[in-house]
Amino acid sequence: MSSSVPVVDIHTHIYPPSYMELLKSRDEIPYIRQFPPAKEHRLVILPAEDTPSTSRGRPIGSGYYDISERIAFMNTHSISTSIISLANPWLDWLPSTTALPTALSINTEINSLCAQHPTRLYFFGTLPLSAPPSSILESITHLKTLPYCRGIILGTSGLGSGLDDPALLPIFKELAANNFPIFLHPHYGLPTSVFGPRGNDYGHVLPLALGFPMETTIAVTRMILSSVFTSVPDLQVILAHSGGTLPFLAGRIESCILHDAHLKAEGKLSEGRKTIWEILKKNIWLDAVVYGDVGVRGAVGVSGADRVMFGTDAPFFPPLDEEEVGQQWLSVSMNKDAISSACGAGSEEEKAILGGNAIRLFGLDLDASG
Amino acid sequence: MSSSVPVVDIHTHIYPPSYMELLKSRDEIPYIRQFPPAKEHRLVILPAEDTPSTSRGRPIGSGYYDISERIAFMNTHSISTSIISLANPWLDWLPSTTALPTALSINTEINSLCAQHPTRLYFFGTLPLSAPPSSILESITHLKTLPYCRGIILGTSGLGSGLDDPALLPIFKELAANNFPIFLHPHYGLPTSVFGPRGNDYGHVLPLALGFPMETTIAVTRMILSSVFTSVPDLQVILAHSGGTLPFLAGRIESCILHDAHLKAEGKLSEGRKTIWEILKKNIWLDAVVYGDVGVRGAVGVSGADRVMFGTDAPFFPPLDEEEVGQQWLSVSMNKDAISSACGAGSEEEKAILGGNAIRLFGLDLDASG
Numbered sequence A, B: 001m002s003s004s005v006p007v008v009d010i011h012t013h014i015y016p017p018s019y020m021e022l023l024k025s026r027d028e029i030p031y032i033r034q035f036p037p038a039k040e041h042r043l044v045i046l047p048a049e050d051t052p053s054t055s056r057g058r059p060i061g062s063g064y065y066d067i068s069e070r071i072a073f074m075n076t077h078s079i080s081t082s083i084i085s086l087a088n089p090w091l092d093w094l095p096s097t098t099a100l101p102t103a104l105s106i107n108t109e110i111n112s113l114c115a116q117h118p119t120r121l122y123f124f125g126t127l128p129l130s131a132p133p134s135s136i137l138e139s140i141t142h143l144k145t146l147p148y149c150r151g152i153i154l155g156t157s158g159l160g161s162g163l164d165d166p167a168l169l170p171i172f173k174e175l176a177a178n179n180f181p182i183f184l185h186p187h188y189g190l191p192t193s194v195f196g197p198r199g200n201d202y203g204h205v206l207p208l209a210l211g212f213p214m215e216t217t218i219a220v221t222r223m224i225l226s227s228v229f230t231s232v233p234d235l236q237v238i239l240a241h242s243g244g245t246l247p248f249l250a251g252r253i254e255s256c257i258l259h260d261a262h263l264k265a266e267g268k269l270s271e272g273r274k275t276i277w278e279i280l281k282k283n284i285w286l287d288a289v290v291y292g293d294v295g296v297r298g299a300v301g302v303s304g305a306d307r308v309m310f311g312t313d314a315p316f317f318p319p320l321d322e323e324e325v326g327q328q329w330l331s332v333s334m335n336k337d338a339i340s341s342a343c344g345a346g347s348e349e350e351k352a353i354l355g356g357n358a359i360r361l362f363g364l365d366l367d368a369s370g
Helices: A017-024 A067-076 A096-115 A133-144 A166-177 A205-225 A246-258 A261-265 A276-282 A293-303 A330-343 A348-362 B017-024 B067-076 B096-115 B133-144 B166-177 B205-225 B246-258 B261-265 B276-282 B293-303 B330-343 B348-362
Strands: A008-014 A031-034 A041-044 A081-086 A121-126 A149-154 A182-184 A237-239 A284-287 B008-014 B031-034 B041-044 B081-086 B121-126 B149-154 B182-184 B237-239 B284-287
Touching (some): A008 A348, A081 A096, A081 A149, A205 A237, A205 B246, A246 A276, A246 A293, A246 B205, A246 B246, A246 B330, A293 A330, A293 B293, A330 A348, A330 B246, B008 B067, B017 B031, B017 B096, B067 B081, B081 B149, B096 B121, B133 B149, B246 B276, B246 B293, B276 B284, B284 B293
Parallel strands (some): A182 A237
Antiparallel strands (some): A031 A041
16 A cells, blocks of 8 residues: 555445355345356346346356455555445345344454455444344344444345334444444335336446435435434434435425425424434535546535545446456546546545545554555 | 516426316316315325325415416516426326317417516426327427417426337427427426335425436436437427436436446447537536535536526425515525525626526527516
8 A cells, every 4th residue: 555545445345255155045136147048147136137138137256256356456446445345235135034143144254354354454244134123233232343343334225114214213323322334325226117118228227327326315315304313313324325316405305394384383393403414414424436526526515525435336337348357447437536526636635535534434444554 | 677687587387377277177186176174275296295184285375376476476586587387297197189279278378478577477388298299299389489488398208108208309309490498397206105104204305305306317317318319419408406416416327327238238338429428518407496505516517507597496385484475485595595605696607597597598588677
């Protein structure tokens, strides 16, 4: 890590070997399978990509599960440290009875991967959300014993009915009490119908480019409207893809709240209400996976340059051309360029977003990495 | 209009008297009705607001249909000129047989309202989309004869299957050939299921704050992916609510296109492809109805300060408190303040967004308004 600016990737996923085996044993989403005559294995995680076509699912090479390839990717892109997380759809789909042991096992496995590469890898744990609440709390206690854990990754489904579910409050409180931020990540997208009858003509663009960020925005807005951040004032939530669309829509959300007769009648517009602007600056962090300077400026505009953090979304969005393997990924350079363009190359804000904020938030030890 | 800066409101809706009668004659969405014991009439246009509650639909007072009240509103807010448009859901729901005569009649009626207030009012016409294509083209020919028409307002349904429908291309070409911009406006929102089982607890916030802008974004992205702006290079589209979320998601959309194996295999990533950035600067205009400076900066960032235009969304989002009637509306001041904050009070950019861009685009004659 000869670079003077430590770069930390807070948005990067891994399918550890035991998770790969779980997916290969399945025949419905999520699953991994060969589609003859092709010999390669393909990963299918979205309903919209599970239709017979040349683009059914996506090729799943060793970059998805081999940690040494991730280290090579980090070296190629001058990334000092990565906070790896299990990729979606995590453990949401497991039967209640196996969810806790699977979570304990996979979190332990990922912690071991980090231990093999000290100072290069930390991780977000995964909760067994289909297990009973006591088991979910038990998994958090377990995560506290894993030295490389720095928070948890969470989808938008929660216990099955979204993140505005009051039954989640004890879990949110336990996470906040243990200084475990939530990395909120989309997976379920939007119903395919909203993309119209010609959606398949556009490859994966509509669900990936629009469905994912809209799902994230709806989930966090429901948290805000249900007063999660009043009930758990210390809860810290890192939003994937720069908040989906939250920075851009924050003003409209606040205006719709202020103009809603029902909320007023219910006494929800009282003086003590936390505005969306306060929540964005006190409870929300945003990754910088937004592929454009306008997006980075929006993220910085709402949450501040001290709450936005670089990410790659690897192993997703690899180069389409084989000959580019081993070179810088276009998806990564788009995000790095966007930060430079928005903040100024070499600026303190750029350094904070590339690594400083993550080092501070997660208490990362990079000293031995030189 | 003593102000030195002419203010033009390009996003403001009207329910002319004959349209009110149409809605009162119906008993399914869209409709107007009393819900006893309340004596007031209420307007219901969204499925999500058609559930029994204190907030079923919204009160529909004279501000919705009385043009003299709109002029008073304009005077209160120092608005020189408004481009009024029929409110959603327009004429999309009419039987095929009555759509054309109804469109001709309502467009003529709105043109007459404008004629009563020269230089103060212009309008966007409405197309009879459920009528045969030849009738839709006939309605455009009719709009050319109405001197106050400056474009058309369009929902996202098109002929029933979205704006990426190839059957719309002749209509888009006719609009472009006649210099009629499309004002693209949401109405259908997203399926209620995406807002979860507690959505009704939050009044109208989720469908209005999130469903509307997401619908707009999906619609225009489908237009982009289906190459509408290559087929009709002169087509000009004004996006409601600052593009929904398009400015913020533009980078992600472009990245997803560039990384899509299916689009590449189909030859859709060729050199001649119009990028989203080109389309945003050559075919897209954005209103400034975004309620926050971060949003205005995003709109200006992608399309330029010469393609963003002030709007109010009146008569929607009136003050909740009776005593505020006749005073400045909070929803309007939020948007004006956002423009000032983003561009600088008194700046040339602010003047352009408040009125200059609309005067140029629509060739407005404000001379007699002093």
